[in-house]
Amino acid sequence: MSTAAHVESAVTDPKLIEERRGQIVRAAVKLFSEEGFYTTTIQQIAREAGVSTGLIYQYFKDKDDVLFLALKLVLETYEHEIPPRLEGIKHPVERLCMALSAYCFIVDGLKQATVLAYRSTKSLRPDRRTLVKEDELRTNRLMEACVRACVARGYMCRVNEYLLAYQYVMFAHAWALKNWALRGRYSLAKYVSEGVRLLIEPFLTEKGCAALDAIRRRNGDFSREAGAAHQKPRRGRNAEAV
Amino acid sequence: MSTAAHVESAVTDPKLIEERRGQIVRAAVKLFSEEGFYTTTIQQIAREAGVSTGLIYQYFKDKDDVLFLALKLVLETYEHEIPPRLEGIKHPVERLCMALSAYCFIVDGLKQATVLAYRSTKSLRPDRRTLVKEDELRTNRLMEACVRACVARGYMCRVNEYLLAYQYVMFAHAWALKNWALRGRYSLAKYVSEGVRLLIEPFLTEKGCAALDAIRRRNGDFSREAGAAHQKPRRGRNAEAV
Amino acid sequence: MSTAAHVESAVTDPKLIEERRGQIVRAAVKLFSEEGFYTTTIQQIAREAGVSTGLIYQYFKDKDDVLFLALKLVLETYEHEIPPRLEGIKHPVERLCMALSAYCFIVDGLKQATVLAYRSTKSLRPDRRTLVKEDELRTNRLMEACVRACVARGYMCRVNEYLLAYQYVMFAHAWALKNWALRGRYSLAKYVSEGVRLLIEPFLTEKGCAALDAIRRRNGDFSREAGAAHQKPRRGRNAEAV
Amino acid sequence: MSTAAHVESAVTDPKLIEERRGQIVRAAVKLFSEEGFYTTTIQQIAREAGVSTGLIYQYFKDKDDVLFLALKLVLETYEHEIPPRLEGIKHPVERLCMALSAYCFIVDGLKQATVLAYRSTKSLRPDRRTLVKEDELRTNRLMEACVRACVARGYMCRVNEYLLAYQYVMFAHAWALKNWALRGRYSLAKYVSEGVRLLIEPFLTEKGCAALDAIRRRNGDFSREAGAAHQKPRRGRNAEAV
DNA sequence: AATGAATGAGTGTTCATTCAT
DNA sequence: TATGAATGAACACTCATTCAT
Structure with a gap:
């Protein structure tokens, strides 16, 4: 096709x-x-x-077909580049944090292409548009699976997994879509660590928070910038799930 | 200009x-x-x-100029239609919830126009693009102000207000941008109430949560669907800020 | 259309x-x-x-549409220019001869356009092609009517009127289609008078032949060239029809 | 070349x-x-x-060259396939009838190719076009020779042999060119027998008519359809030539 | 102030032709 | 000999923009 x-x-x-x-x-x-x-x-x-x-x-x-494959290339990059970055990571909380981080870093490398996807998907013929959307959904499911693993293992309290995963996706996309508003305020690393704080941490159980603390001690707040982890804020505490 | x-x-x-x-x-x-x-x-x-x-x-x-004013019209709709819907609402938590809800409902009425903004802002000449972005920022600040009021009055713990406000914006926009994926799963009302649960509730202090509970008892979970509020999940409890 | x-x-x-x-x-x-x-x-x-x-x-x-109207113009010229040339002519035999002559003269003025019709009708979209063919058929019927009148009045013996009319049409078209082969041998006038001899005279009854002779004495063999009528060959004699 | x-x-x-x-x-x-x-x-x-x-x-x-040889192939088919079909036929009237019949049958097998010749000869470069025309003329001469033989032997009255031969050619071509108008009315066989009646019989001498009658009794009106010969119409009677 | 006919530069797409292998 | 990938000039068609009325 x-x-x-x-x-x-x-x-x-x-x-x-x-x-x-x-x-x-x-x-x-x-x-x-x-x-x-x-x-x-x-x-x-x-x-x-x-x-x-x-x-x-x-x-x-035709030109439409070029666009289609261009968009597929971008969407598949998301889908294909996240898993390798999770490889070897066992802990569900760390996997989730890494997934969010990875997504943001990938988007960072494809900022314009990400914007392109938002600009041009509607320019595709409907059947091709559907295929591109399916690519996006597969990436969403990748994120959703990370959430589910956290919940299943008691690191995260019960949440609307689908929608939370979508927030992660939107958060990553926003780094490209709203880069003009964000880049003056945050480095990518800072943006990611703030994302963890806003969209992951609040949903963690105590056990999950403990895990996150440990991870941060090791990985430095998901920030490559030295000292990015210093500003430890108060964070959400959730009772054990179930 | x-x-x-x-x-x-x-x-x-x-x-x-x-x-x-x-x-x-x-x-x-x-x-x-x-x-x-x-x-x-x-x-x-x-x-x-x-x-x-x-x-x-x-x-x-020229045609570009028509697009410019078209986008301005859309962006200004957000900016101008939220405040009237907050009129008369005093409680910061309720204001915040209503702001999120209002934004989502406005977007719902402008789904295609919202998508248009994402598709076409880059088609504008740079100087006009800047003006459109400023419109968006003003709406963001509207949301941010609601967050700040909650924090200031102790209903919400300290957060990255700017970024959290942006999450609300993205959450509302997502209703248009990802409507193809969302409309099968959620009604608008349900979407909004889930939004409250994911992006507001976790950041509330105990005091804030109490307020939210009261609001919900009155307003029905920000959902027009009867009984939409029945599935009360465990939600984030935050200690009093400071 | x-x-x-x-x-x-x-x-x-x-x-x-x-x-x-x-x-x-x-x-x-x-x-x-x-x-x-x-x-x-x-x-x-x-x-x-x-x-x-x-x-x-x-x-x-589109370009096809231009061709369509171009061909229609040509085909309609045939249809519309023959009748005026028969105006005032009463005698069926003279009408038939004049019709053939008129057709040939019209084709002579549209030689290239006539060739065009043969070259390009198949380039039309089928529906338009059908319409052009209908134009052609109308002209054919014009010729056929002349034949019928001759037969009805006893000037011409019974013949396949449809096919004979088509011979007249082809004879006229041939002046354009095969002009490269004909123009060296015949003037247009001579061509027409030979046409009468080959395609009309043989089918005339005695009465018809007498009429033709009278017409020729008046009109000079349908040839504008002086003396074109000198080479009077033996011609077909048909018994009275019916 | x-x-x-x-x-x-x-x-x-x-x-x-x-x-x-x-x-x-x-x-x-x-x-x-x-x-x-x-x-x-x-x-x-x-x-x-x-x-x-x-x-x-x-x-x-080049592509033009392909067209040239394609048209030559078609035109040469006419030229080469008629003679074999006349082989063994001695009587000039029968030869003439068979030539007309053969031409029509060959055209019938090459309907589209015949139309092609009319459509595309003008697309050739002039020098090549000339060569194709010469092919056509050779076939014409084949027909003309049949006419001449009839006249020479007193079966046909004096006629414009060149032009009559051209009528035969056009009659055969018309089967292809106007097939859309003819096929609903005539079978090929019927078309041929009508052609004999319109374009051969009127020019026959009494002797020629007698010969034609004999041929028809043997060959069935040049029509493959059984009983096609039953409808014997009044036909032209020509006095002995010379 | 308003119209809408006219313009023509610009684009997607095709296809005869070439040429390295 | 034969291949078929590659070329690029050429063309139908569109549409933002203008301007006479």
């Missing part, structure tokens, strides 16, 4: 397809992110990708 | 200007919301507004 | 529409006739018509 | 050339016939012929 298989003389070599598509989509993400979908021309993408205009139509059905 | 004062044959009668602009901008908001900025043509706006294409250029400098 | 009513800002003034359409279609017929449909660009038509490219799309849906 | 001899890396083996060309031209005739010259792409021809796009340019100079 996203391929150029319908194109008269579509390319057949799978390796080449992968390479060219990547090449073109990367150029597209860059330009769409900077200038927006409608103001970026196919010719610009071609030039940025170092190919001819015609070539793009051997790998994509 | 947004006017068409530079236009050759600009109209001079201020009353007429206001009327025509409103007429055109309302049409623009409708069409931009439905179809997006780039896919809406000036001719469509003219037809929707019941005027000629040429007329638009007597009241706006 | 051929209008530009679907166009965003189609023109509304009927007088203007007629004028502009005529202006553009005339340019199109000229260029399509000379260069063919596919090798003629919209820009060329615009230039030839003395208008801008964009204007064409205010009066035509 | 039609070859690809000028092509950089032209193929030299004559046998291969013949084979490849045939393969490609057959595919081209099929596609051009169905879709037209301009709407058929070289890539489609390549796929239909089961070769690569590049290969076509080793056997043809």
